[in-house]
Amino acid sequence: MSDNTQANSTAARSSYDPRYILEVENLKKYFPIKGGMMNRVTGHVKAVDGVTFRLKRGTTMGLVGESGCGKTTTGRTILRLNGGKTDGSVLFNGQEVYDISPKEMRSMRTKMQIIFQDPFSSLSPRLPVGEIIGEAVREHQVVPKAEYNDYLDQVMDECGLQPFHKTRYPHEFSGGQRQRICIARALALNPEFVVCDEPVSALDVSIQAQIINLLKKLQEQRSLSYLFISHDLSVVEHISDSVGVMYLGNLVEYGDKKEIFQNPLHPYTQALFSAIPQPDPNAVRNRIVLEGSIPSPANPPAGCKFHTRCRYCTEQCKTQAPVQKEIEPGHYVVCHRY
Numbered sequence: 001m002s003d004n005t006q007a008n009s010t011a012a013r014s015s016y017d018p019r020y021i022l023e024v025e026n027l028k029k030y031f032p033i034k035g036g037m038m039n040r041v042t043g044h045v046k047a048v049d050g051v052t053f054r055l056k057r058g059t060t061m062g063l064v065g066e067s068g069c070g071k072t073t074t075g076r077t078i079l080r081l082n083g084g085k086t087d088g089s090v091l092f093n094g095q096e097v098y099d100i101s102p103k104e105m106r107s108m109r110t111k112m113q114i115i116f117q118d119p120f121s122s123l124s125p126r127l128p129v130g131e132i133i134g135e136a137v138r139e140h141q142v143v144p145k146a147e148y149n150d151y152l153d154q155v156m157d158e159c160g161l162q163p164f165h166k167t168r169y170p171h172e173f174s175g176g177q178r179q180r181i182c183i184a185r186a187l188a189l190n191p192e193f194v195v196c197d198e199p200v201s202a203l204d205v206s207i208q209a210q211i212i213n214l215l216k217k218l219q220e221q222r223s224l225s226y227l228f229i230s231h232d233l234s235v236v237e238h239i240s241d242s243v244g245v246m247y248l249g250n251l252v253e254y255g256d257k258k259e260i261f262q263n264p265l266h267p268y269t270q271a272l273f274s275a276i277p278q279p280d281p282n283a284v285r286n287r288i289v290l291e292g293s294i295p296s297p298a299n300p301p302a303g304c305k306f307h308t309r310c311r312y313c314t315e316q317c318k319t320q321a322p323v324q325k326e327i328e329p330g331h332y333v334v335c336h337r338y
Contacts, residue, residue: 016094022055027088049249062240113186119178130166176207255331
């Protein structure tokens, strides 16, 4: 750990606010690019490049952005599923996730879970559903052995699954049922925080509504906190309490859901929201079409990373990287216009 990271971690612990279950400060995750005969590191893919936000206990934060912007990598890095971080701090209940030992991290795993994007590839085809859901329950000794089967039945019932499903295999279920299995597997450990990595993107619209309503119901019953990663803004608007908008590894705007949707400030956020489909075919739409393509995260442009596609670009944008500013209470934006 760098001296700056360690100092940030110590300062964050001293100013811990119990209202927030998760506090992420300047989180970075770079992946090395290797090449040549000696397989040396020739550069880095800056998948996550300075993300800062706080998640209130019992609420949902939606994380949106184009494909490849670093949403999933952010969630995995928070949970320590990508190996180490490059820089920054991740505080869970006031404790730095990357400072604890493997033994302590094993205990913390029960409090931090993830629901993966593809419900089929994330489930072992060789295990029955009961073993998939109960494997971690047994390993972490969540309940006594005598209560194991009853506990599995209870968790499955909460997620809309029947007891006889325990002996069946993933390929025998529909997409929506498989996603319910993934949710049951995550919730069986009684977590406090769950990363939902596009949990409904592979499902039909009617099934999406069922899964979203299930997640909201379970959140109310168990006081769960969600980091909901998605590219579907209508789903994010329905389930989220706060919203973060990512572009090329950076969080360009972050704030309360109503503030973000009613008053988007960053040009990228405005362009994203202008693409939301309108149910009224006669409604007038001011669609903002972004020109150009997303720059490579291995070689991002100097200054503001969005300046190559921004209609408000100035000379300052091309040379100087903007910093996060609080424009309204709780509404942050990274842009030179403000």
